[in-house]
Structures are given as C-alpha cells and as structure tokens.
Amino acid sequence: MDTLYLVQGDNGSQVKVVITRDDTGLPVNLTGSTPTLKFKKKNTGNVLSEINSSTISSADLEAGIAVFQFNTSALEITAGDYVGEVQITFDDGTIETVYEELPFTIREDY
Numbered sequence: 001m002d003t004l005y006l007v008q009g010d011n012g013s014q015v016k017v018v019i020t021r022d023d024t025g026l027p028v029n030l031t032g033s034t035p036t037l038k039f040k041k042k043n044t045g046n047v048l049s050e051i052n053s054s055t056i057s058s059a060d061l062e063a064g065i066a067v068f069q070f071n072t073s074a075l076e077i078t079a080g081d082y083v084g085e086v087q088i089t090f091d092d093g094t095i096e097t098v099y100e101e102l103p104f105t106i107r108e109d110y
C-alpha cells in the first residue's frame with residue numbers, strides 16, 4: 001500500500017478504499033454494514049480517531065467502496081507517521097478487520 005499524504009489541520013481530506021476478498025478477488029458487499037477507519041500514530045496503541053464511512057450509494061456499497069471523510073479535528077495532530085485500519089461491522093453484528101494497515105504521513109501546515 002502506498003503512503004497517503006495529508007496536511008495537519010485539514011478538514012476536507014478523504015480516503016477512498018475498495019475492500020475485496022483475498023481468496024476470490026471479489027468486492028465485499030458493504031450494504032447494511034458500518035465500515036470504520038481507526039486512525040493512530042504509528043507504533044502506538046492509542047486510537048486517535050474513528051471515522052465511519054460516508055458512502056451511501058447502493059452501487060458503491062455493493063462494489064466494496066468506502067469513503068472516509070476526516071472531520072474538523074481528526075488532523076489536529078502532530079506531524080509524523082500514522083496508520084489506519086478498516087474495520088467492518090456487518091448488520092448481523094459480525095466484525096471483520098482488514099489485515100493490511102493504511103500508512104499515512106502528516107506534514108505541518110504553512
């Protein structure tokens with residue numbers, strides 16, 4: 001996964017992911033689920049933000065697409081290296097976490 005670059009303090013940044021099954025290559029149908037991006041400083045255990053997907057299009061949900069919009073305070077953090085994980089809570093209560101972490105680098109704003 002390529003590093004995602006964001007700027008400290010921004011509140012319009014988005015991350016779009018497409019979630020697929022490793023065994024079949026097919027998209028995970030996210031209809032009725034709650035995909036969440038958990039965001040933390042690299043090599044720490046403290047989750048700084050949990051951002052629910054803003055995807056509402058049924059076609060996008062069926063195609064495994066989740067869009068995470070960073071809110072007004074999520075990037076009010078120190079510049080540096082961060083990671084995120086995507087966790088999906090399905091409507092039956094089943095939780096599945098994407099194994100691969102998303103790497104982020106945050107730089108200071110001017």
